[in-house]
Amino acid sequence: KAGVTQTPRYLIKTRGQQVTLSCSPISGHRSVSWYQQTPGQGLQFLFEYFSETQRNKGNFPGRFSGRQFSNSRSEMNVSTLELGDSALYLCASSLYPDTQYFGPGTRLTVL
Amino acid sequence: AQSVTQLDSQVPVFEEAPVELRCNYSSSVSVYLFWYVQYPNQGLQLLLKYLSGSTLVKGINGFEAEFNKSQTSFHLRKPSVHISDTAEYFCAVSLGSNTGKLIFGQGTTLQVKP
Numbered sequence: 001k002a003g004v005t006q007t008p009r010y011l012i013k014t015r016g017q018q019v020t021l022s023c024s025p026i027s028g029h030r031s032v033s034w035y036q037q038t039p040g041q042g043l044q045f046l047f048e049y050f051s052e053t054q055r056n057k058g059n060f061p062g063r064f065s066g067r068q069f070s071n072s073r074s075e076m077n078v079s080t081l082e083l084g085d086s087a088l089y090l091c092a093s094s095l096y097p098d099t100q101y102f103g104p105g106t107r108l109t110v111l
Numbered sequence: 112a113q114s115v116t117q118l119d120s121q122v123p124v125f126e127e128a129p130v131e132l133r134c135n136y137s138s139s140v141s142v143y144l145f146w147y148v149q150y151p152n153q154g155l156q157l158l159l160k161y162l163s164g165s166t167l168v169k170g171i172n173g174f175e176a177e178f179n180k181s182q183t184s185f186h187l188r189k190p191s192v193h194i195s196d197t198a199e200y201f202c203a204v205s206l207g208s209n210t211g212k213l214i215f216g217q218g219t220t221l222q223v224k225p
Contacts, residue, residue: 004154033211043201043215056212090154094211098143098162102155 001027004093004103012109018079021106025072025093031055032074033100034066037088046089049074078108086110113138115202117216125224126194132187132219134202142204144185145213146176149199158200161185172196197223 005024013019025032033056034046045058049068066076072093078085086109092100118133136142143162147155159170166178176187185202202216 031211033213035213042217043203043213045212045214048211050211056210058212092155092211092213098205099145099157099160100205100211100213101157102147104154 004091004101006089006091006103006106008106009104010107010109012111013081014111015081015083017081018077019081019108020075020077021089021091021108023074023076023091023093023103025074025091026095026101029093029095029101030072031094032068032072033092033094034074034076035090035092036060037090037105038086043090046076081110083110113142113204113206113214115204115214115216117200117202117219119219120217121220121222123222123224124192127191129190130188130192130196130221132200132202132221134185134187134216136183136185136202136204138183138204138206140206142206144176144178145203145205146170146174146185146187147201147203149201149218151198155201158187192221192223194223194225196221 007022031050033048037043048056052068063079068074088105090105092102114137116135124130145160146158159168161168161178169175174189199218203213
């Protein structure tokens with residue numbers, strides 16, 4: 001069974017721009033979560049979607065948003081990019097709420 | 112609120128020696144516990160998990176962990192490490208039912224020396 005896939009793998013943007021990242025979960029998984037990883041803050045939870053509904057949200061500003069489609073694929077969007085948004089963005093999917101399986105991540109660099 | 116503390120930011124060890132990576136958590140409710148490994152420029156790979164039942168959990172690559180409720184710990188161990196085990200290791204907790212939200216520790220870098 002194919003794992004979690006994320007596109008693109010690398011992205012370079014400039015301040016003020018917006019970006020959309022995509023995540024395809026493992027087949028049959030209905031829950032998708034997003035995390036931000038930075039050297040200073042570590043791994044932080046952004047949000048979780050289940051059956052197209054946001055089930056949990058972390059402590060991030062409204063510039064960070066997401067959505068989930070009927071096929072469980074998910075996108076996250078960051079508007080008005082700041083330098084501090086440079087990070088590895090990880091997507092994870094799960095069949096049941098207990099175990100998250102992670103994708104390879106999207107490395108976002110904001111210049 | 113839940114929190115996770117990984118007590119060592121870096122652990123250097125010689126090849127074939129045993130290793131223990133320490134993890135303590137804080138929670139007022141029952142939690143699920145996980146260890147993930149991250150190799151350079153990759154995502155997180157699940158090593159093992161504790162959901163319920165036996166407190167000694169065996170995972171992939173020869174790793175195991177023991178859940179200690181009284182000490183709120185979930186330390187990761189391996190009896191003999193290899194160079195290929197060099198990576199960053201993350202301990203995480205979740206509240207389990209009805210949420211996939213994970214709270215991570217800050218990570219421990221395991222450096223295996225020849």
